[in-house]
Amino acid sequence: MTNAEARPAPHVCTEGGLPGPWAEHAGRAPVEIISARDVPLGGPRAMNVRRTLPQRQRSLIGAWCFVDHYGPDDVAATGGMDVAPHPHTGLQTVTWLFEGAVAHLDSGGHSADVLPGQMNLMTAGAGICHSETSDPASGRLHGVQLWLALPEEARHTTERRFERFVPEPVAFPGGDALVFLGSLLGSRSPVKTYTPVVGAELRLAPGAEIDVEADPGFEHGLLVDAGDSVTLEGVHVPKDAVGYTGVGSQTLRIANRGGEPARLVLLGGAPFGEEVLMWWNFLGRSTEEIRRFRQEWENHGERFGRVEGYVGHGGPGRNREQMARIPAPELPQVPMLPRKNPPPHARFDA
Template sequence: MAMSNVETRPDQVVCKAGGLPGPACDQQGRSPVEIITSREVPLGGPRAMIVRRTLPQRQRSLIGPWCFVDHYGPADVSVTGGMDVAPHPHTGLQTVSWLFEGAIQHIDSGGNAGLVLPGEVNLMTAGAGICHAEVSTEETTTLHGVQLWLALPEATRHQPEREFEHFEPTPVSFAGGEMLVFLGKLWGTESPVQTHSPLLGAEIRLDPGASIDLPVNPGFEHGLLVDSGDIALENVDLPVAAVGYTGTGVEELRIANRSDEPARLILLGGEPFPEEIVMWWNFVGRTHEEIAAYREEWQAEGDRFGVVDGYVGKGGPGRNADGMGRLPAPRLPDVTIRPRKNPPPQVQGGPAE
């Protein structure tokens, strides 16, 4: 999943103690929560799959180094033929693929190939440049999961290595549910996958009616994405497909599933990312000029990104269902692309205007 964001911001709602917009909530002694709602975005061409995107947006472009959050499915792909994203480029980021249902074949210009399966994380490091393709398997009839990006810091964003890591975390049980920590460390469980900033990524499963007071790193800001369930974060109702954001300084998150069905959530966190980024299409850089140069090199089939060998799309070897062997870059906007300025790592007041 590889498209960037050029859309207007979704709604933002803040619920905190002492008078608040919208429905009342009992927040005595709890941390304030900023609700970032999703918007639907078509991913791909005529056979586009609809995804629900929460990051980036104007009010909050990053949560820690997390700069892109797409949530999709469960989508019946038996009629459309499934996912078929032809080779496309990336710079300055890591892609994090995490599935709930289905299977996707990954292949990249670093010579890496891997099968993305539910409960197993695949992390690809773009560095100075990489290209890859993603195709759902023939057996997949339903796709459901998240696609996430991490911005690389200045120290490693130009690295020439095209890295790929795969990890299947062991579920860790607690009273009322279980968690799978796929990146970073949470509640004594740690992932061995290498990242370039202090961060966290975990799937949390809550039983019907269950709740947890989850100890978290107070140096991190956190975002909780709801996949399913009637969820309250810090006693604030959190809609399905929305992200509940809490800033730094929070030592514990109260998460409750108020429904009579199991709930599934994705918890993302990290130290506030200190650098401003320029993000356009599939590129993360620091200036408009960098982005323009990346686009030109991709269009010219330059050496920066390499070549994906062995791509087999829905249109046969080397072609997707629309007959393309690689995705062309969109036209650059007529204005200078500016850095994404993130607000301070605390909950922002009031609904978005």
């Protein structure tokens, strides 16, 4: 998925320090609430997405640097998702659907129909471009789009990888989980990442509670997709928001206090130890590097390759010059200023 903001803000994300003495509170880990902001995905009937990362409040949870949450969206009413070819550098994209179907095409020659319960991961490295188009016949579209920042030793790779993994459900009293990255609840994903992370969908029945064993070296974020009475460590996490806990927790207590089933996405990872500059769809290390990426995209450079076979919802007769690829926004006229990521512990003044 592309960042559709016309004037995307730069983000410089850095590893924080050690947790402070407030890392324990009343026997449970403190929880910081990260609220979502609405971002239209483009077009006059734009599909709206709810973005929790990056924010001024916090830019990274482990290597997770981008969290978009969308739907349930009536494809017939909004046109659904139609994201023309656009570039990426320095990251991995993770697509996870709850409902619907999305056609993926990329410049590595990969094509796939992304379906619910199937994790699709694309590695950009030095550069890739891809398109994403929802199936007009799918009825509703609902899911999350996630990005992982690549560390220095991996971000220059020219290999354009695309992987798919279908996790088996892991049952526990009152619910189940689908672990699509990393290891959780005795389930391990075989998909390669370049920093230690975890990603899983959790489903909790009304009244259910679970203590999830956690890596104390990880910080975690819990996105609430469905459920009005979800708590993390005893703290209510509103729907569409992320509850954040810093490093140090060996268990995370997650509960559904409501009368309807809850669906959650748990993300975590070791604090990312490098400074990352994020602008539009690019992750780099400096303003000069981002400027070079942008210029190469605008010049149809070989860094990103080409997507073959993209046909958007406008059909074969649409304006090809306008629809064949997404142009990059204008860069800020001033040097991009750092936006530091806070230390990896929950803050109550956020």
